[in-house]
Amino acid sequence: MALTVDLGVAELAATRFAISPLSETVSALQQLGDRDRHPVNLRWLRWAADELARRPLDLSHTWPLIVSDRPNWPEFLVPAPRGSGASIDDDLAALRRTPASQVRLSLRRVFGEHPPAPIAALAAQPAAGLRTVAGELRAAHDRLIAPHWPRIRAVLDADVGYRARQMAAGGAERLFADLHPDLHWQDGRLRLEGARWRAERMVDRGPGGLVLMPVALGTPYVLIKGRTSTQTTVRYPARGVATLWTAGTRAPAGSAVRLLGRVRAGLLEALRSPATTTDLARALGVTPSAVSQHLRVLRESGLVTSERSGRHVLHLTTALGTALIGDD
Numbered sequence: 001m002a003l004t005v006d007l008g009v010a011e012l013a014a015t016r017f018a019i020s021p022l023s024e025t026v027s028a029l030q031q032l033g034d035r036d037r038h039p040v041n042l043r044w045l046r047w048a049a050d051e052l053a054r055r056p057l058d059l060s061h062t063w064p065l066i067v068s069d070r071p072n073w074p075e076f077l078v079p080a081p082r083g084s085g086a087s088i089d090d091d092l093a094a095l096r097r098t099p100a101s102q103v104r105l106s107l108r109r110v111f112g113e114h115p116p117a118p119i120a121a122l123a124a125q126p127a128a129g130l131r132t133v134a135g136e137l138r139a140a141h142d143r144l145i146a147p148h149w150p151r152i153r154a155v156l157d158a159d160v161g162y163r164a165r166q167m168a169a170g171g172a173e174r175l176f177a178d179l180h181p182d183l184h185w186q187d188g189r190l191r192l193e194g195a196r197w198r199a200e201r202m203v204d205r206g207p208g209g210l211v212l213m214p215v216a217l218g219t220p221y222v223l224i225k226g227r228t229s230t231q232t233t234v235r236y237p238a239r240g241v242a243t244l245w246t247a248g249t250r251a252p253a254g255s256a257v258r259l260l261g262r263v264r265a266g267l268l269e270a271l272r273s274p275a276t277t278t279d280l281a282r283a284l285g286v287t288p289s290a291v292s293q294h295l296r297v298l299r300e301s302g303l304v305t306s307e308r309s310g311r312h313v314l315h316l317t318t319a320l321g322t323a324l325i326g327d328d
Contacts, residue, residue, distance in 0.1 A: 003224055005190040005203040005232065007210065012172050014209030017160045018081040022091030023235060024152060025141040026066060026077050027218035029059070033067030036219035038237070043245035044217065048144050057143060061129065062136040064118045072226075074106040077133075080211040080231040084160075088141050092134040094230075100126040102229045109227070145217075150279050151244065152216045158274040158314050159214040159238040161307055179212075180222045180236050190234075192222055206232045214238035240316075243272040256325050264294050268325050271304060271317040280315070 007015075031041050032048060066073050079094040086094075103126040111119050122129035145152070167175040176185035184191045190210075206228040213235045223235040256265040263286065270283055277295070281288040295315055298304040303321035306313050317325070 002194070003192040003201050003203055003226070005192075005205055005210070005224065006188065007172075007185065007190045007205075008188045011205070011209045015172075015212065016209065017084060017163060017212045017214075019085050019153065019156045019160065020078065020081050020091055020213055021086070021088040021141060021145060021149065022095065022137065023078045023213055023215060023233075024217050025088070025137055025145050027215050027235075028144055029062070029140060030066055030073075030219075031217060033063070035067055036221060038218065038220045038241075040242050040244070041217055044148070051143065055143075057136070057140055059136050059140065061118055061122070061132045062140070064116055065122075065133070068111075068116075070110050072110050074103075074110055075225045075228050076103060076106050077137075078233065078235070080206070080228070080233050081213075088138065088145075092138055095137070096127075096130050096134050098126070098130060099229065103130065106227075151273065151275065154274040154276060154279065154312075154314055155216050155238050155240045155244050156214050157312070158240060158307075158316060161314075162239060163212070163214075183222055183234075183236070192224055194221070201226065203227075203232060206230055210234050212236070216241050216244055240273055259324070260298075263290075264298055265325065267291070267294055267298060268303060268317050268321050271315055272322070272325075274314045274316045276312050276314060 028044075028048070031037055031045060032052075037045075065077060076095065076098040079091070079098065081091060082094070083090070104123050107115060107119055107123050115123065122133070163175060163179070166178055172185055176183055176190065182192055182194050184193065203224055204227040206225070208231050211231045211233045213233055214237070215235050216238050218235065218237060220237055222237075223233075225232050256268060259265075260268070263284065266284055267280060270280055275283070277288050277291050280295075281291045284291070295304055295306070298321070299306060303318055303324060304315055305318050306315045308314075
């Protein structure tokens with residue numbers, strides 16, 4: 001079975017990438033609720049469980065929306081960002097702007113005509129309910145996402161940079177061929193295959209092109225909105241998530257230490273997942289200027305690559321650097 005999106009030349013021209021802190025927040029809460037849990041998030045899940053055990057969050061209005069026995073959840077919780085790098089405030093403002101009619105329609109699609117009490121309360125007073133949900137999501141973001149956001153953002157930025165190069169080199173065909181094994185583009189249609197749907201289904205695409213959104217703290221699957229009042233989003237697992245929570249957590253290999261020295265070998269190990277100079281300095285307990293000097297040597301040796309992403313420069317171990325420190 002498959003989801004299919006009509007995606008002609010005009011829609012492709014309007015397709016863009018975006019990063020959303022709210023998307024990460026909702027995905028993280030779903031992971032905590034054991035919804036399509038991704039094993040690579042286990043280290044974060046343990047940290048988050050300990051954090052919430054120490055001081056619980058009040059998610060009484062939000063939790064029933066995103067963790068339930070229903071196969072879907074309301075699409076308005078993750079609106080398409082207007083820009084490429086929206087802030088959590090931008091995302092939550094877009095959530096609060098959802099028209100009341102759209103809120104009720106989305107809730108009815110997911111929960112039917114006789115929803116649980118918290119859902120019925122939101123349907124009865126959408127504006128007030130969305131303000132409450134936005135407040136709970138902001139608290140969840142600040143507690144569970146913000147402490148890790150520089151590391152998460154680095155992975156997402158690196159993914160977008162890589163995808164942009166893929167599209168520049170081979171167009172939409174190359175982009176979608178590499179985005180996810182279940183995703184295919186051909187003859188003006190994007191097709192998401194898998195056994196998660198009972199029947200073939202066409203996506204009721206929103207206005208304009210698609211918004212492609214990498215997700216770090218999410219499921220291993222691609223998520224496409226079936227219906228939406230904003231642009232249709234395609235949320236997919238970002239590259240590099242497998243090392244997001246493990247990079248730099250183990251001592252570098254002895255052979256790498258003997259060849260490069262402990263600090264440079266530690267930098268290579270930490271850069272299994274993208275990071276900025278400031279992130280590396282904080283993680284390794286050395287000054288940013290010292291990190292920059294070591295990175296210059298590693299870059300000149302072909303072990304590290306660096307690229308600008310917005311206001312930041314991201315560093316990442318190359319294939320040669322990964323081979324030097326080992327894959328296991």
